[in-house]
Structures are given as C-alpha cells and as structure tokens.
Amino acid sequence: xxxxxxxxxxxxxxxxxxxxxxxxxxxxxxxxxxxxxxxxxxxxxxxxxxxxxxxxxxxxxxxxxxxxxxxxxxxxxxxxxxxxxxxxxxxxxxxxxxxxxxxxxxxxxxxxxxxxxxxxxxxxxxxxxxxxxxxxxxxxxxxxxxxxxxxxxxxxxxxxxxxxxxxxxxxxxxxxxxxxxxxxxxxxxxxxxxxxxxxxxxxxxxxxxxxxxxxxxxxxxxxxxxxxxxxxxxxxx
Amino acid sequence: xxxxxxxxxxxxxxxxxxxxxxxxxxxxxxxxxxxxxxxxxxxxxxxxxxxxxxxxxxxxxxxxxxxxxxxxxxxxxxxxxxxxxxxxxxxxxxxxxxxxxxxxxxxxxxxxxxxxxxxxxxxxxxxxxxxxxxxxxxxxxxxxxxxxxxxxxxxxxxxxxxxxxxxxxxxxxxxxxxxxxxxxxxxxxxxxxxxxxxxxxxxxxxxxxxxxxx
Numbered sequence: 001x002x003x004x005x006x007x008x009x010x011x012x013x014x015x016x017x018x019x020x021x022x023x024x025x026x027x028x029x030x031x032x033x034x035x036x037x038x039x040x041x042x043x044x045x046x047x048x049x050x051x052x053x054x055x056x057x058x059x060x061x062x063x064x065x066x067x068x069x070x071x072x073x074x075x076x077x078x079x080x081x082x083x084x085x086x087x088x089x090x091x092x093x094x095x096x097x098x099x100x101x102x103x104x105x106x107x108x109x110x111x112x113x114x115x116x117x118x119x120x121x122x123x124x125x126x127x128x129x130x131x132x133x134x135x136x137x138x139x140x141x142x143x144x145x146x147x148x149x150x151x152x153x154x155x156x157x158x159x160x161x162x163x164x165x166x167x168x169x170x171x172x173x174x175x176x177x178x179x180x181x182x183x184x185x186x187x188x189x190x191x192x193x194x195x196x197x198x199x200x201x202x203x204x205x206x207x208x209x210x211x212x213x214x215x216x217x218x219x220x221x222x223x224x225x226x227x228x229x230x231x232x233x234x235x236x237x
Numbered sequence: 238x239x240x241x242x243x244x245x246x247x248x249x250x251x252x253x254x255x256x257x258x259x260x261x262x263x264x265x266x267x268x269x270x271x272x273x274x275x276x277x278x279x280x281x282x283x284x285x286x287x288x289x290x291x292x293x294x295x296x297x298x299x300x301x302x303x304x305x306x307x308x309x310x311x312x313x314x315x316x317x318x319x320x321x322x323x324x325x326x327x328x329x330x331x332x333x334x335x336x337x338x339x340x341x342x343x344x345x346x347x348x349x350x351x352x353x354x355x356x357x358x359x360x361x362x363x364x365x366x367x368x369x370x371x372x373x374x375x376x377x378x379x380x381x382x383x384x385x386x387x388x389x390x391x392x393x394x395x396x397x398x399x400x401x402x403x404x405x406x407x408x409x410x411x412x413x414x415x416x417x418x419x420x421x422x423x424x425x426x427x428x429x430x431x432x433x434x435x436x437x438x439x440x441x442x443x444x445x446x447x448x449x450x451x
Contacts, residue, residue, distance in 0.1 A: 076389075119389075124391070127390045199354065204347070206440050207427060207428075211423075214419060214424075218415045218416060221414070229414065
C-alpha cells in the first residue's frame, strides 16, 4: 500500500505543480502544458503499449467472460457508492435514492456487487464522481494534463481521483496482498474497458493526442452538465 | 393468340407498368419529402441494424463491403459540405472550390472508414429512440438516441440535423457528449497551421490510405 500511495503521489505531482502554475494562466487556454503533456503522452504510449496493454489484452482474451463481467460489476458497484455520495453533494436527492437502491440491491443480492441484479431489473446506472461534483460547485477545470498510465485528466478531475483513492473501500482493506490485488484488478478492468475505444481512436484521429484531449474535455463538460452542456459557439461561414 | 390480341396485351401491360411506376412515385414523393427527422434516423438505423445482423459478408468482417453499404445507405443522409465547413472553419472559407471538394471527399472517406470499424465493434447493442422535442416548423433539430448495453450506463448518440430541399440531413454526430465536428475542428486547425489547406488534405488522404496515426 505504501507503494500504491507513492505511485499516487508521484502521479499527482504534475497535477499539483500544474495547479500552482495554472493560477497564473488565463482561462482561455485549456492545455498550457502541451509540450510537457505531449512528452507524457509519448512515455505513456511506450510503457502502455509494451507492458500494460499486452497484460490487459491477455486478461480480456484468456479470462472467462463471466469472471470479467463479475469483476467489472464489483468495481461498478463501488462506482455506484461514489455516485450516491456525489449525488448528495450535488443536491440530487432522486438520483441519490436511485443509486443507493442499486448499491443495496447489488451488494445484498448480488454477492457484494459481483452480479448486477439491479441492472437486470433495469434500474439505470448513475455516473457521478468527485470531479463532476467540483464542476457543479463551480470550481474551474484547470489545466489539462496527460499523465502516463492514467491518461487524460484536468486538475479538477485529478483532485476528484485523489479524494476517491483515499475514500475507496479498497483503500481500507487491512490485508496488504488482497488490497494490492484489488487495486491491480481495478486498473486492469478500467484499462480493458478502453480497448475498443482505442481502436476507434486510432482509426479516426489524425493526431491522437489532440483527439483524446478534445474528446475528454467534451465528455467531462457533458457529464458535469448532466447531458445538457451550454451550446458551444459555431465557427461557420 | 392472334397477332392483334398479343399487340393489345403488350400495350396494356406497358401502360399498366407506367401507371404503376407513376403511382409508386406519387406515393413515395410526399412520404420522403415529409419524413420527419426522428423517423428518418429510426428508419436508417433499423435498416443498418438489419443488414448488420443478416448480411453474411458484414458478419465475416468484409471491410470493403461494409464501406460500400455505408456509402450507399447512410452517407446520403449526411450533409458532408456543411460538416466539412464546420470542422475546417476559417480554412474552409478561404479554400478554393477545388480544395473544398477534395477536403469534403477525403473527410467523407475517413468518416466512413471509422464508422465501418465502429459497426464491427458494437454489433450486439440495441438502440432506443427518444421522442423529438422540436417546433413543427423547425429547420434545425437534434434527434436523440441511446445505445443500451447490459450492465452499463447507456451511451447517447445525438444527431444534429437540418432541413434541406432533399430531406433532413445530419451535420454532426454527438456520441456520449463528444461532438465529432468539434473533435475534428481541433485536428483540422492544427493541420492547417502546419501545412495549409493542402497539408490538411494530404494528411487526410494519407490517413485514408492506411497510414498509422503519428
């Protein structure tokens, strides 16, 4: 766990540096650290492509689909717990009730979240996190960052991940081995879910760095506004 | 049958055939002219889904065949000139008609290639169509659909559509809040800055010819 913490600290260092530097930045440029971020992106490509991706691909190819589904559901259930917390922090009582219903159903009847019973009953899955809550509270997104092994992020979302990392039930498991296995599985599960999108990205993008940045920022904006972002101005003739 | 009878039968058959064609055209014309944007999206999506599920060459992953199908069935419902104009922004306004055409052609090829790959990956999912919320005489609407995936948050796919003399046409697709046109605007701006409009056309052509992303 100490190693995990150190990794988290290392991963968030650029975020903290950026936060300090970002205070001096005007609000117009979203990616003031583009040169540094592009280097991070290249590093990420090398490490991810040679080590992480082959491992994750093997997991996807050789683990029974039922097991993968159960692992995805397990971490999805933890996501739902955080959805409940963030629904409440954003003052969304109805959604909080709905997401709490999912957590109770899946934790109780779905063997600690391994089975998505609520999903089978068509209870829609919420999708709130601390980064979104900060956005709803009016905290600006801050500079865009690309962090090796973690991916695209803004300072605001990085803060959200930090809160979550410390608050996650996984962080409070006493058995170090079990905890590390769970963290690793969590990361593998997350990375596996991005494999398909990555194929599309490589097909679609002229410059994947730019494409990822714009997709990420658009997606986060959309989530903060719950699917109704203010219209962007069009640049047409 | 006598000669005269045969002639008569033939003439009748000929006249009947024309009548049938005329009636079909009459029946079809208002139907297409008035097809509402949400009905259009639903019809084209359903057609595409049926083909994906039944065509053996699509299931075998025959990319060239899939691209032909998209070109024939889906591409006509997009306004490529408007999409290109939106994505290229100022560079489009300054481009010559010849450059605009090449740009739109290359952009279209890229979108079709991307779309054919996407179809291959997302074939097991079901679509839900949301009721259209728009004024009856609106000329610019957003048609909203949802891709339902078991055990996961649904992904929204929205189509920005405009009314044209040849029916409603889409000029942007927004997947999970990510607008295709907005995404390409950044990409295009960057390429134009580096190599002008011709540089952008060249980059798109190279991409379509199968060059790996840099």
